[in-house]
Amino acid sequence: MSHIAVERNRRRQMNEHLKVLRSLTPNFYIKRGDQASIIGGAIEFIKELQEVLQSLEAKKRRKSLSPSPTPSPRPLLQFTPSPPLSNPYDSDVVKELGACCNSPVADVEAKISGSNVLLRTLSKRIPGQVIKIIAVLERLAFEILHLNISSMEDTVLYSFVIKIGFDCQLSVEELAHEVQQSFYQDITY
Template identity: 35%
Template structure:
């Protein structure tokens, strides 16, 4: 007598007979591609972080330059009496030092009486406002001085002579004044070991430029 048990066709088995598809190992080429993607993602952040930081620094420098330019325009308006206050006495606002907000703890500072159109660099005291901050080998330098012929090119050459490489430079002018905002790298071989040393060197550079300008006027 024949067995009447139903015949089971393995070719039509449901997924439950073999487990879910997710438990099946991926093909070798898929595993290789995934591993390559993970390695690429691990390598990417270092470069991305450097570019992001570099871009952020450039953006901050651009904003700083815009702020300095606006401050120069504001001071010029105040200087020429084109801006008035709305107080009861209708007095003109008191004019402070131009760009004074950009110098928190300057190593060299000129008196307020010599700023603006009355600014002069012929004193034996400080001939410019100079502030330097130093973090490892990166120096931020701000200089407010009287404008002189070929002053910037002479400063760049002087920086190179003491192994300071200028990375970024903003220049803002106001009448006879000029504000330099400089980012510089302290290169190997530089003998300037502190912010005060760098500020002193910059002041010495400016004094030489000033003396050359005065001698040029007398010849």
Template identity: 40%
Template sequence: MATGTAVAWSWTEAMPTAAPPLRAPKPRKAAASASGAAGRRKRRRARSVKNIEEAESQRMTHIAVERNRRKQMNEYLGVLRSLMPASYVHRGDQASIIGGAINYVKELEQLVQSLEAHRHARLRDDCPVSGDVDSAAAVPFLDFFTFPQYTMSVRHAPATPAAGALADDGGGNAADDDTTSGSKQSAVADIEVTIVESHASLKVLSRRRPTQLLRIVAGLQGHRLAVLHLNATSAGHMALYCLSLKVEDDCRLSSVADIAAAVHRILETIEREEEEERRQQQSCT
């Protein structure tokens, strides 16, 4: 019995000695996990620091670019202001300078048109015979049009035989569609329209008629085209109208061709009504 007791005690005594090797790996795993977490935190800190540095660098670059842009804009505004008479700029802010420049350019445009009218009158007086006057003297303001959508002049028509054949419909009749220059032949006016964003520039050269300009402006407003600036110059029996237009949001005329066609219809209506009135007067007499 004593020996059995000793064996039992020896077995129970061996259990505590065998347990530590089973729990020994746990501290090593915890240490490895702690070192891995520390490494990840370091990498995250490095990435965050790098992102902060990149964001700061981008911000400083943007500030420098914006500073240079404002400096250049102020220099240009100063030059623009120096080119205008002082009466056109009431304040020194950007809006006043640009608005004054617009008015100044419009007045210069009016002056150029007036000088062209005087030149045409002088040429007409010097060359009373129509055969001695070139097309520029016979019809004033032709040089003010570059690519008109409608034209009364042969200057924009095809000059070569091949181009003339293209303008013919194949049956010996001239086509009513666009010529090779992109201009449609018109019996009432030269019309040129250009558009930049929501602003349009309109030039009309036609025969002088009573209340014609008033009806053009009213027709444009009916199409939701607001008139911002207007210059009118006459030379002999011809009149040149230059208008700056604001295309309203609800305007249905979305292209230069649409605006030119609308203006051409207005002038055709004026021409037709004038002819009817003339016939009525002749019938009464």
């Protein structure tokens, strides 16, 4: 094989690998379509995934080391539920309470539904922000059941479904405020 054919084959393989790497990396990590941006975005995404993995492993270790607490009869969150949803065909009545905390940096919405909290944040993409939110939720004794990340251009929506912990004594307003404060960590003016 000639040198030109070998080089052409190498470039073709490199372009195929870059296409796969770009398809596996969320769009908001890749600012442009050039090779350096794709690789840099993938590196940033992998680092954030490693942080999430370390956080989850630490949580798993803490759970295995500490004895499981006996459930207490205390209320899960201090709130007065709103009237039931108006669906006459729904035999299982669901009560909800919500709170919003908006700022120029991020909009935070927390809504209680049964024993779960639906938490949504909408902001410009801030590297490492999801880790900060997870740390706040863990500190406040919430268990994350599901996380969905949606992005469009430089805007990101984090949607959490979290289980209310037995030790939690927060109102939804306080929860929304605590998550809102995580967006101001490490910001300098």
